[in-house]
Amino acid sequence: xxRFSFSPSELWQSLxxxxxxxxxxxxxTIHSIFWQSRLPRILAALCVxxxxxxxxxxxxxxFRNPLVSPGxxxxxxxxxxxxxxxxxxxxxxMLTQICAFLGGISAVLISILVQRILGQNSVLILIFGGLIxxxxxxxxxxxxxxxxxxxxxxxxxxxxxxxSLTQISSTQLAMVSLPVSGGILGLSLAGRLLDALxxxxxxxxxxxxxxxxxxYSVIAVATMLAALTVSMAGMxxxxxxxxxxxxxxxxxxxxxxxxxxxxxxxxxFLLLSDDLARCLSPEEIPVGxxxxxxxxxxxxxxxxxxREISL
Amino acid sequence: MTLLQARNLRYRRQKTVILDGxxxxxxxxxLTALLGINGAGKSTLLRLLLGLMPPDEGDIFLxxxxxxxxxxxxxxxxxxxxxxxxxxxxxxTVEEVVSLGRLPYIAFGQNLSLxxxxxxxxxxxxLNIASLSARPYTELSGGERxxxxxxxxxxxxxPILVLDEPETGLDFGQQLRLAVLLQKLADEGYCIxxxxxxxxxxxxxxxRAVLLQRGRIIADGAPRSVLTRSAIEALYNxxxxxxLSWESVE
Numbered sequence: 237x238x239r240f241s242f243s244p245s246e247l248w249q250s251l252x253x254x255x256x257x258x259x260x261x262x263x264x265t266i267h268s269i270f271w272q273s274r275l276p277r278i279l280a281a282l283c284v285x286x287x288x289x290x291x292x293x294x295x296x297x298x299f300r301n302p303l304v305s306p307g308x309x310x311x312x313x314x315x316x317x318x319x320x321x322x323x324x325x326x327x328x329x330m331l332t333q334i335c336a337f338l339g340g341i342s343a344v345l346i347s348i349l350v351q352r353i354l355g356q357n358s359v360l361i362l363i364f365g366g367l368i369x370x371x372x373x374x375x376x377x378x379x380x381x382x383x384x385x386x387x388x389x390x391x392x393x394x395x396x397x398x399x400s401l402t403q404i405s406s407t408q409l410a411m412v413s414l415p416v417s418g419g420i421l422g423l424s425l426a427g428r429l430l431d432a433l434x435x436x437x438x439x440x441x442x443x444x445x446x447x448x449x450x451x452y453s454v455i456a457v458a459t460m461l462a463a464l465t466v467s468m469a470g471m472x473x474x475x476x477x478x479x480x481x482x483x484x485x486x487x488x489x490x491x492x493x494x495x496x497x498x499x500x501x502x503x504x505f506l507l508l509s510d511d512l513a514r515c516l517s518p519e520e521i522p523v524g525x526x527x528x529x530x531x532x533x534x535x536x537x538x539x540x541x542x543r544e545i546s547l
Numbered sequence: 548m549t550l551l552q553a554r555n556l557r558y559r560r561q562k563t564v565i566l567d568g569x570x571x572x573x574x575x576x577x578l579t580a581l582l583g584i585n586g587a588g589k590s591t592l593l594r595l596l597l598g599l600m601p602p603d604e605g606d607i608f609l610x611x612x613x614x615x616x617x618x619x620x621x622x623x624x625x626x627x628x629x630x631x632x633x634x635x636x637x638x639x640t641v642e643e644v645v646s647l648g649r650l651p652y653i654a655f656g657q658n659l660s661l662x663x664x665x666x667x668x669x670x671x672x673x674l675n676i677a678s679l680s681a682r683p684y685t686e687l688s689g690g691e692r693x694x695x696x697x698x699x700x701x702x703x704x705x706p707i708l709v710l711d712e713p714e715t716g717l718d719f720g721q722q723l724r725l726a727v728l729l730q731k732l733a734d735e736g737y738c739i740x741x742x743x744x745x746x747x748x749x750x751x752x753x754x755r756a757v758l759l760q761r762g763r764i765i766a767d768g769a770p771r772s773v774l775t776r777s778a779i780e781a782l783y784n785x786x787x788x789x790x791l792s793w794e795s796v797e
Binding site: 297300301302425426428429431432434435436438439441442443444445446484488489490 | 594597598599619620621622623624626627628630633635636637638639640643644647648650651653655656683703
């Protein structure tokens with residue numbers, strides 16, 4: 237799939253030529269494209285989709301709200317600002333990704349800081365902190381877009397914000413795969429605790445859960461996952477919101493199952509969305525646009541077919 | 548045997564004193580009702596007893612150990628909480644909700660053991676709600692949800708049950724069934740503490756009544772001796788006309 241097409245048998249042939257000198261130039265090209273471009277991108281789509289979905293599922297359980305997505309505490313706005321700042325400063329793509337990650341983490345820390353300043357530990361105040369933090373970084377991002385060079389910098393910022401898997405390298409994938417896998421595993425192990433937390437703080441506490449420790453640990457891990465995805469692929473919307481709902485429709489409400497299924501479904505969803513992004517038109521469409529379009533239709537289907545949302 | 552003890556508790560919210568000089572002991576097999584008007588400090592007292600927040604002064608002892616020195620998990624093995632029935636956000640099945648009662652016995656990331664599953668089944672059977680196991684908790688009636696929360700508390704295997712206005716949202720029949728159940732549990736040795744707004748029912752089913760007024764205990768003892776007409780009139784600011792109708796109910 238993609239602009240340079242080859243059949244599965246050709247791919248198999250090229251793989252079997254690995255290490256041999258007598259290979260045709262087409263086989264070498266296929267070999268090179270598969271290992272250096274296609275495979276990293278496939279793995280990146282799986283990794284980003286799984287991370288966004290599990291992050292969304294964890295956020296929904298922690299905040300006891302099925303309409304919450306990983307952007308709740310401002311991580312997406314903060315990452316967007318970090319990336320735009322880096323683009324304007326002329327940093328290379330790797331530094332842009334690091335800035336995006338740091339921006340996302342900073343936004344969530346500001347949300348928590350607002351909660352601390354107000355001196356309350358309630359989830360609602362934390363969400364308000366997230367709203368303030370997101371609005372603040374969105375405003376800063378708008379300023380950067382306003383001052384960016386409209387010929388060179390602004391298109392880069394806009395393209396990055398639309399979300400795309402084109403920039404991912406094997407090195408970067410190797411760097412993030414460990415924290416992403418660890419984060420997903422950690423959240424899946426915390427499934428029962430998330431079930432208790434989604435019943436309310438008092439109930440979770442009387443069921444033996446150290447509410448504040450678990451809540452902030454889960455927020456830290458879910459935020460790290462979301463920030464890593466934004467640093468790799470820009471803003472990819474709807475995955476973190478919709479996929480956990482699909483997981484609940486398929487496998488029930490228990491968060492042990494929801495986290496596992498979200499990871500699998502999210503990975504497949506983003507892989508298919510990325511395939512569509514590459515094949516729908518001669519020029520590649522940012523995958524964020526595809527997930528927005530498909531995501532809202534899927535969400536409509538979930539709302540129509542499930543009884544799960546109780547607002 | 549004394550299971551839970553509060554010694555000279557004092558709790559303030561900003562400058563307002565919510566509870567003052569509260570000393571109480573709760574014993575095995577005792578069915579205690581906490582009564583008082585809204586704002587008298589009943590819910591705050593429950594929260595302190597559950598360890599959900601610390602008192603400003605005084606101490607709480609769980610089997611003679613200071614509550615603040617006991618881990619959350621260990622407290623949960625001794626004290627189970629039954630909140631007012633509520634509608635959860637996510638549609639967990641009844642079995643999943645009751646299974647949460649086994650959390651204090653499960654290590655991080657671990658699944659329910661056979662013994663845990665057995666405890667869940669026993670709790671469902673005890674409350675006669677095994678047939679509801681696969682039903683979403685969100686689709687149950689108020690009375691059924693209350694039963695599920697009680698089953699979760701029983702699955703927790705804790706000798707102390709703390710209930711926050713358990714009769715709220717229940718119809719007359721459900722209230723009667725709940726009363727019988729609480730008496731049965733107390734007879735089996737559970738130490739039960741419940742807030743209630745119904746002094747008449749408290750007289751009938753509880754073995755002890757504690758009356759709270761403006762954060763202080765004004766009476767503590769057998770319900771028939773504590774919940775007298777004059778005490779209830781004073782506690783709830785009931786004037787003579789309403790008191791007459793209460794008398795007719797009695």
